Amino acid sequence: MPSCCPAESTKPAFIGIFGAIVGGFAVSAVFFLLSFSSITAPALPFPVVVTTTTNLSALSTTAQPETMYNRPIWRPPARGSRMPSPRAFRLTRDMVRARARDGVIVVTFGNYAFMDFILTWVRHLTGLGVDNLLVGAMDTKLLRQLYLTGVPVFDMGSRMVTEDVGWGSPTFHKMGREKVLLINELLPFGYELLMCDTDMVWLKNPLPYLARYPSADLLTSSDQVIPTVTDDSLENWREVTGAYNIGIFHWRPTEPAKRLAKDWKDLVISDDKIWDQNAFNDLVHKVFGQPVQGEDELVYSYDGKLKLGVLPASIFCSGHTYFVQGMHQQLRLEPYAVHTTFQYAGTEGKRHRLREAMHFFDQPSYYDSPVTRPRVCRKVGSLLSAVRDDVEGIVKSKFAGLVDQVTALSTDTLELKTDLRKLMVDVTKLFQTQGGPSAMKASELLTSDSKRYNIGDDAWQGAPKFQKLKILTFDGSENVFPWLTRVDQFFEGQGTPEQGKVWLASYQLAGHTVLWYHNCKISHNAPSWSVFLERITHRFEPKIRNTQLGTIKNLQQTDTADEYEEKFLTLMCSVKDSLSSTRWSCSWLASTIPSGRIHNTHTHTTQSL
Known part of the structure; x- marks a missing residue:
């Protein structure tokens, strides 16, 4: 029997609609929470500095789909995302193209032991508005950490240990060979390469400076400690005595540069004991010394076709010219870079040097060490306060008039200098008016x-x-x-x-x-x-052999005595004026004539004089 109440027949349909609405809200909430958690970035090692530099290439890149290659620096991957496959970290032309700006790529490399140096290096460049950079990882631990931090990184395939290898060790020389191999791998991509060591920092954007020398195939830093120029121009290569340092150098993808890189690679591979920097210097100086016409700051080197310039050590500083000499301060120049060479205590010494100069970026935990203030009882505190007051009173009573005396002495000295200048001016005028x-x-x-x-x-x-x-x-x-x-x-x-x-x-x-x-x-x-x-x-x-008398001294008889005498007298006529001013006597001249002709020759000589 059908129900007489129409509301009861519509109840199941209403419950279904209500359930669908509630389910939709639940799905939306879950999706929102997942989206929010995926964009929450982990804490960065350093605060990101927003610069006012506008990079047109960067603006054009942001219009492209974001990938791990062109992602902004310091932006880590989405939380919960998987680590890309090792194949994705291989160095390719597409990777370099995505990071390069205006045809230039800035590169450094290292292992996990230098991660804090690498982060400092990246932090300085991004603070200067330079983001066209790549970092080569020599071990998988560094590769993973840099990727998760948001630093563009590629795998060098070195499988290097993660510890500090130490300068001069066999592993250190292996790292040097890896640099040479990396340069040979990057140059064929067709981009200018600014290759840097990790133990240096950038203080000023170097790219505009490097662009001032577009015809240079190679611009290298050096270990020069004596300035050859006093402005920001390239070093006078004729006066550079220090070795060329490969910790900072700029390559252009020209044919001479590629040939140099290939010969360099062949040389360091052939002998695992040779230092890569020594090999570089030997190759560059194979042919050296011809200035480039119209560009005197550049010199032909290597094969006579490679145009080389030496970056000034006053602004592309070594550890000596920056920390010890302060050459940039003496010449009133702004440094572009500092490379921690000429440094004791290895890596720890380099890190400490940069910290002293406030150029090193540490984790916040480095500054969070607890500092406790020693407790001093009130009686001891009161006693110290009383002693301090007594000392201040003694000093004031003993030296009350000293400051006034020093001030008066300074004033008298200044007045004396002024009077002396006036006196010198009067003396000069007096000389001029009295005829000198x-x-x-x-x-x-x-x-x-x-x-x-x-x-x-x-x-x-x-x-x-x-x-x-x-x-x-x-x-x-x-x-x-x-x-x-x-x-x-x-x-x-x-x-x-x-x-x-x-x-x-x-x-x-x-x-x-x-x-x-x-x-x-x-x-x-x-x-x-x-x-x-x-x-x-x-x-x-002057030695006698270098004068006209030396010609007579060396005259030998090759024919008759009469002919020999004639030659002798002819030479004597040409030097009779010089004979009067010399201390050589005719007796010496007679000793040059064969015996039997001495008396006759001496008579003729006297007459000719």
Whole structure:
């Protein structure tokens, strides 16, 4: 019998609709929670710094689908996602293309022992707005950690140990060979390569600087500690004496650079004991010394076709030029990089150096070590406070007027300097109005305390000169007489006293003549000017074999005596003027004539003179 209540017939349908709605809400809530958990990123080792640098290439990259290759740095993968297969971390052209900007890729590599150095290296670059970088992992532990941290990483396939290998060890040299292999693998991709060691940090974006030298095949850093330039230009390669350092160098994918990389690889593979940096320096200097026309800062090297430039050590700093010399501060330059070379204590010393300079980024836990303040009882605290007050009172009473005295002395000194400057200006004007120093006696213008030279007991007081005279140095390789003539002219023009001549002349000696003068002083105990002239003339006068008399000395009789005499007299006529100024006598000339012709020849010689 059918029900008479219509509401009871619709109850099952209503319950089904209500259940579907509740189920939809439940599914939506679960989906929302899963989505929220997947975008929650793990804590980063360092806070991300947002820079104002706009990279057009980066903007174009963000429009592409995001992959593990082009994901923004410091953005880790989604939580709960699986680790990609090892094949995905292989170094490929597509990986480099995804990370490169304006045709440039910046690369470093290392093992897990250097992870904190690597994170510091990446942190500095991203802080400068440089994200076109890749890190090569030499072990799987580092590969996994960098990937989970959000650092673009590739597998070098080295299967290296995770511990610090130590400088100079066989494993260290193996890491060097891995660098050479990596360069040979990257250059064929067609991108400029800025290769760096992990024990360096970037302080300024280097890419605009490297772009200033587009024709250079290779720009390398060096171990130079003496600046050859005082601005930010490349080093003067002619004056660089330090080894080229391969911790920072920039390669362009040119044919000469590729040939150098290949020869370098063959050389380090052929001998596992050779240091990769020594091999690089040997190859670069095979052909070296021809400047590039129109670009004097570059030099042809290696095969005579590779154009090489040396990055200035004042701004692409080594550990010595940055931490010890402070060369960038002396030259008032902004450093681009610091490489922790010239460093004791190995890796720990490098880390400490960077921490001292506040260039190293540590985990927050490094700064969270608990510090306890020692408890001091109130009585001891009161006693210390009383002692401090007593000491302050004693110091104030003893040195109350010292500050005022020092201030007054400084003021008097400043006034004295001002008066002295005015006096010098007046003296200069007086010289100019009176016709120069030669028109006045020195004693009328200079006080007795003004000594131009202070040599010996009697100090010479001369009039000041308005033009600086110079003496050329003498190293003993040329005739000594022209140099002595210049010295005499200098002494005459300066009015040099006799007792000051030896010192001034000896100061201009160079090369092995310095050693000669040292021996001369020992044997003569500060020789006089006349003894000095005699000694230096005797030691460095032209040898007889280098003069026209030497030609006569070496004349040999090859025919009759009459013909020999004719040749002799002909030569004598050409040197008769020089004979009068030499110390060689006719008796010596007679010794060059065969016996039997001496008397006759001597007669003709005397007549010709």
